[in-house]
Amino acid sequence: MSSDTDPIVDPGTSGTTPVEHATDARTPLLEIDDLRVGVKGDNVAYDIVRGVSLSLYDNEILAVVGESGCGKSLTALSVLALHQSPPLHITGGAIRYRGVDLTTLSAAEMRALRGAEISMIFQDPMSALDPMFTVGSLLTSAVRAHRKASKAEARNAALEALADAGIEDPRRRFDEYPFQLSGGVSQRVMIALALVNDPSVIIADEPTTALDVTVQAQILERLRMLKEERKMGIMLITHNLGVVAAVADRTAVMYLGEVVETGSAQDVLAVPHHPYTNGLLAAVPRLNSKVADLKPVMGRVPQPQEITAGCAFRDRCERALDRCATEHPVLAPRHRTSVRCHNPVD
Ligand SMILES: Nc1ncnc2c1ncn2[C@@H]1O[C@H](COP(=O)(O)OP(=O)(O)OP(=O)(O)O)[C@@H](O)[C@H]1O
Ligand code: SF4
Ligand SMILES: [Mg+2]
Secondary structure, three states: OOOOOOOOOOOOOOOOOOHHHOOOOOOOOEEEEEEEEEEEOOOOEEEEEEEEEEEEOOOEEEEEEOOOOOOHHHHHHHHOOOOOOOOEEEEEEEEEEOOEEHHHOOHHHHHHHEOOOEEEEOOOHHHHOOOOOOHHHHHHHHHHHHOOOOHHHHHHHHHHHHHHOOOOOHHHHHOOOHHHOOHHHHHHHHHHHHHOOOOOEEEEEOOOOOOOHHHHHHHHHHHHHHHHHHOOEEEEEEOEHHHHHHHOOEEEEEEOOEEEEEEEHHHHHHOOOOHHHHHHHHOOOOOOOOOOEOOOOOOOOOOHHHOOOOOOOHHHOOOOOHHHHOOOOOEEEEOOEEEEOOOOOO
């Protein structure tokens, strides 16, 4: 069982900040605060996202990294109320965007926010783009869903977004259908759709996983440029530590629905303190994008329903102490990062 009362120390907001946040007096654009998301049904109730706290500031890329099933997508989907409900429900915590708790918004308020303030980019553009519409009509509809715009204004906004997404010939692509596009161009169209209403936050869930290495690098570079040019906050979900090394300012490592280590990407990658982060990095020979995809750390990952007291990583941990079986570790500052562990690596 997981605890509802564990103090979560988020280096983005806490007074006891590690070095990289000591000067961070800014207000986060997006603040996920002790978020819990779980399955709730007639005879079943368990949390999958178990008290996640993350802060995203403007002009930064925050990489959320962790093995399959640890709750990265569910955390991201919950921000825009896109999780499948039922059976999934937000069971605790808050998600604040510019100080407003998104968990309290009506469906209409959430629709107005999606795309205009916070956009999402998904892994598989081919299935996310409606094959019945041209690129131009997808983009102009997205513009007109959020503001009054003449046909010419919507077209101009669409062409501009295509150019900003790094598409070389926006006028030609405007009239094409999704089936006419390569994987890389489709993903750029997804980025254009995410940009077209000039949001402050983009959540990109494995945006390059389906692409070949060269195109991956181009798309990541485009996201990095957009962050700098538009001062956006980008939450980038990835399996790939090479991606973290290449573009992230800060990173949060998740394990079984919890953040287990967070800090500047440089610090976490250079000197990981959590045994799980340490294991992930040890399994990756070099941090370039081809070889840095996560390798499983030894041992079986429990299902969310199986989590009991103590540390959820203990059955896989070589550093486990007796107390790890009974005491749930809290995220606490450790040197330059924050770590959830009773016996961290130094
Ligand atoms: N609709 C659902 N009903 C029940 N459980 C779900 C549902 N959607 C996701 N889950 C469970 O939630 C957990 C977290 O899933 P999530 O998709 O967030 O993982 P992830 O970290 O994004 O993994 P991946 O890297 O494979 O994308 C998984 O155990 C998954 O089985
Ligand atoms: S709390 Fe204990 S079991 Fe968990 S990661 Fe740290 S040492 Fe390992
Ligand atoms: Mg996912």
